[in-house]
Amino acid sequence: MSKNNEKKANVKGLRSLLYNNKFVLLLSVILAFGIWIWVSIEKSPEVEVTVSSVPVKIDMDNSVPAQLNLQIFGDNNYTVDITVKGKKFIVSALTADDFSVVAQTNYVDSAGKKSLQLKATSDKSDNFDIVGLSKNYIEVYFDTYKETEMALKPSIIAPDNKTVTDGCILGNIVFSKNTVIVSGPSTEVNKVTSVTAETSISAPLTATTTVTPELKLVGASADELSNVSILEGDTAITMTMPVLKLVELPTTVTFRNAPASYLDGNINFSVSPSRISAAVPVEKVDQITSLSIGTIDFSELDAGFNTLNFKASDITEFVITDRSIKNFKVSVNMSGMTSGTFSVPASNITITGQKQGYNSVITSNGIDGVKLIGPADSISKINPDMLSVKLDLSSLDVKEGEQKVPVIISVAGDTSVWAHGTYYVTINSTASEQ
Template sequence: MKKDNFSLNKLMQNNKFIFILAILISFSIWIYSGLGATNDTNVTLSNIPIQIELSDEARDNGLQIFSGSEQTASVTVTGNRAVLGSVNESDVTVTAAANSINSSGNYSLPVSATKTNPSANFQITSAVAPSTISVVVDYFRESTYQIQDNHIVYKVADGYYGVTSLSSKSVVISGPQTEISKIDKVYAVADINGTLTESVETDAELVLYDKNNNKLSTELFTMDVKTVKATVTVMPEKTVEVKPTFVNKPNGLEITEDMISIEPSSILLAGPAEVLDNTTSVNLEPIDFSTLKAEKKTFPTLGIDIPTDCKNLSNSTSAKVTLDLSGLSTKSFTVDNFSVDGLSKEYNAEVTQKSISVTIIGPKDEIDSLSASDIKAVIDTSNSKGITGSVQMPVTFKFDVAKSCWAYGDYKANLTISEK
């Protein structure tokens, strides 16, 4: 009998053989993987937060870490391949030794790593990277600073005026005491392009400077605002006349140019167009003619009344006024003609004073033609407020003639007030 030769091709076409071969190969792979899992391997863990703890005493004394508290580290761990497959950054604790710190300053701290769970089945086999970290430790301080607006740069057109205002006038800055103490000025900084004829608004960055005008970093600071709205209000300009005002001035007296001088005689205003269009002059604080003699007198600081919403660009808050009345005449009169004004109808008044002496000032021709009978002493009781009995009340004088004359001085008269 003839024996068949062995054929590999026929064997590979045998389904039973292929099935058994696949089982043997899979089993071999499983055995190899199991044997490999028993071998140790290395894994590097990164981005592990570094924990920094000051001592209780340091914290109680007010010390804080202002820089370096958010750093991370990396370490290499070794262990069973199957175990390391589930190990992550939370399984390792990295700390920087800060217990010995008891004062402010910059410190370099050694960094170490431990297993979060001491019984975990892996080992830390490398030094921590980085091995040291730098931190800033200081006392906490908070201060409020005024924000200056003179670093808002802009240009206005001729005939216009610009003024800057900020949405916040101050900023609260907190941080390490050593750095806070360096702050001398806080500027709102912005640069506005173009030539302005109308108001604009922009964002301005807050920039800190020390007393030597060196810019300071804000890295260690907390600021309640870091930018502010800067508004540049642009208004037209106008030159207006400065005019005097008077009280108790006789209606007939004309103050001519040779009798008065005003310094400054005009000022430059900036303001809303609708206000300036209706403004040709500004008034001075009034001069009371009852205080004026027939002489030359200077009022060095009479306040200037500026219209609402306007700004005095001349920076003259007051004016000097010289009034020359030396060309007028003075004469005294004894007046016995009294009247009572302003008394409520529930009361009666009896003038107990028979006469009053008054000094009259005015042009010579009017003074010469004036007699005591032309003068009436008017007692003002409008401020008596229910007072009864013998009282003194202020007196003013009226003239039927001499329209350019006035009474110099302060006068009072006696009268008795009673209920009806």
Template sequence: MNLQKPRRRMKLKQRKKYGKEGTAMKKAMMKIKASLTNNVGIKVIAVVIAALIWLMIVNISDPEKTVIIYNIPINVTHEEVITDMNMVYDSDKNATVNITVSGKRSVVSKLSAEDFTATASLKELSKVNAIPVQVSAVQNYIGRKITIEKQSKQTLEVSIEQVKKQNYSVSVEYNGSPEEGYVAGGYTLSKNMVTVKAPESLLDKIDRVVARCDIDGENEDFTTKSRLYVYDKYDNILKSDKIKLSSKRVSVSVTILNEKQVPIETPSVGTPETGYHVGKVTVSPENITLIGKKEVLDTVEKLVISDTINISGKTTDTVEKINIRKYLPEGTDIGQGETDVISVVIKINKLVSKKFTINTDKIAIDGLNNSYEMAFVSKNINVELQGKDDVIKKITLNDIGASINLNNYKEGTETVNVSVTLPDGATLVNDVRVRVKISKKK
């Protein structure tokens, strides 16, 4: 059976079918080509108009805008340019710059000072000590979308100064107070000197370097690390990162002592001019606070001024100043806030005198030989006494005794010394004599 003839017929039918479809496709493509190639100018204008309409829509919804960004901090860079020459610079640490920025509203409306950096490089320092200020966006993509139209500050002024150094002795200041009954005594430092390095203008202001040590509530010796502070002459602490100390802290060993208040003994006083006497002697202050170890203070009951105050030739009240340090017991010192000079006020008064007339029959006779007898040539003797007013006022004749000693005297008229006994505090102004007549008994 021959099967090939039907197959050929099918192929022929398929060719006729697909031939018709291909012809239709070709005709459609020709129409499209004709529509694209005909009226080209009109179509180009349409595209341009569409683009302009799109741009108008975009600009209406996101137009150009100009804003001002305030207070962008200015950072100084490349400090080593100055420091490597042993110099320092100073500028306004709070310096800022304002900038005017333009760009799309969607971009610039969101900007703030944090989106920008302002730098001033010391590499670009001018002869007039000014540095150009450069402002840029932190993010590059922002920088590409905006324009910095202007900035409020073009340069940053700086001052340049030489750095110098100087040595200072370290002193100690205490904070607080030890436990009651105790006081801070001496101290020792691990370093007595420090080197301060600073700009010349700051170095000239430095008065002293102090280690501040906390002693609050202490009752025994201790050692601590204390921070160093730099003071000016007005007692203000100088704070600057440009002040460099060779050591920031030192070791301080503090001695804690006991304290005890004792009276000051009234010193002995010499003799004033003749005819005057020492009245009341007062010491100011009357008491002094001593510091020292407890075992030493327990042996001290008073402060003794061992030297006699010389007032020879003095006729009026006098004040003597005495430095008591030389009289301090060994192992003690003067308490904090106490004076080391005391005042001794010495009252000097004029002596008063009083005259008494004594009948010679009141004179006791001693030493007269039994073979002799005697008689006073005069009936009275005059006695003048001298002494303090309160003593002399109280003396009466009954308080005065008189006697003569005739031992070794023989017949004749003689002037004899009278021995006068007086109350305490009274003295004779002049010697007393009396004339007597001695004769043999009949």
């Protein structure tokens, strides 16, 4: 009896639900959604969909071109569009990340522009077909890498080609670095014939000026050198454009290591030519009263008449505008001087400064055969104890072991005597503990 009552209660409850409008509405929605899902999956039509901008991979690891030292130059960011066919609900959800497109490099065996075939795959391709690619080949430039060092050539663009103001000339251009490294594919680098450092000025220069020029490759069109570059560290080079003032001044020489009595310029000498036209830095023109064509060390001067020659090409402090001048002749008159031969005792040779990192000792047993020049009265009073050498090694190129180093011989107690010739002492050096 109780079971019948339970069945009647269940039937009555189900009947009440079927007559409940809200329940019937909810049930209808659930059934409709389920039917829609089933139809979408089982009865969905096949469609074609294009997936855009799928990146192309060019794997060079252990590839044929890599083994031939070939590299890729130029654009290597390639993409393709992939068309797929499959059920709409599957293919419509595909993205570029679902595909892999690889360029085949197996047949790249030389430098140049090569057509690489593309192959597209997908781990999800069991559910759809890859119909085609927007392009089946890509053009890729292969070549070996090359670096070459090139000297810079200045180029100044000026109004009417006038770089400096009237009465001046442009001196030799000075670069903070004279060469640059050009790098890129060998075929293109080989076309570069030079590198210019170019700058533009709006008016003639009136003073020495320093700029950061634009570095340009010369030898072929920009398109032909599109993959060539200048190493980054070389692109900040500065270019100094010296402005030189035209002058006409007497010539002179500079004397070095002169005895005290000659420091006031009491030296009988002449220079030929005695006056020249030249160009000097415009910033120093008011300070210059003569042009020194070289330096004479007193050790070069003997008793009597001395003649020394200087090459015009060795002069760097100014520019000689008269190109016919090739040499200068300097005459130094030391008539009335006499000479004598002396020795420097070993005890009078001392080291006043050591080279950092070394300990040096003098091994020479004095210096013999020293020729002294001076007035006869002074030479007659010279004795060995008046001669000495003070050797400062701090700025010399000291090496371990024995070596000869040049020295300057001083004469104490006399201001008009000097040593003629070049003299050396032997030192022995060992590395010191830092």
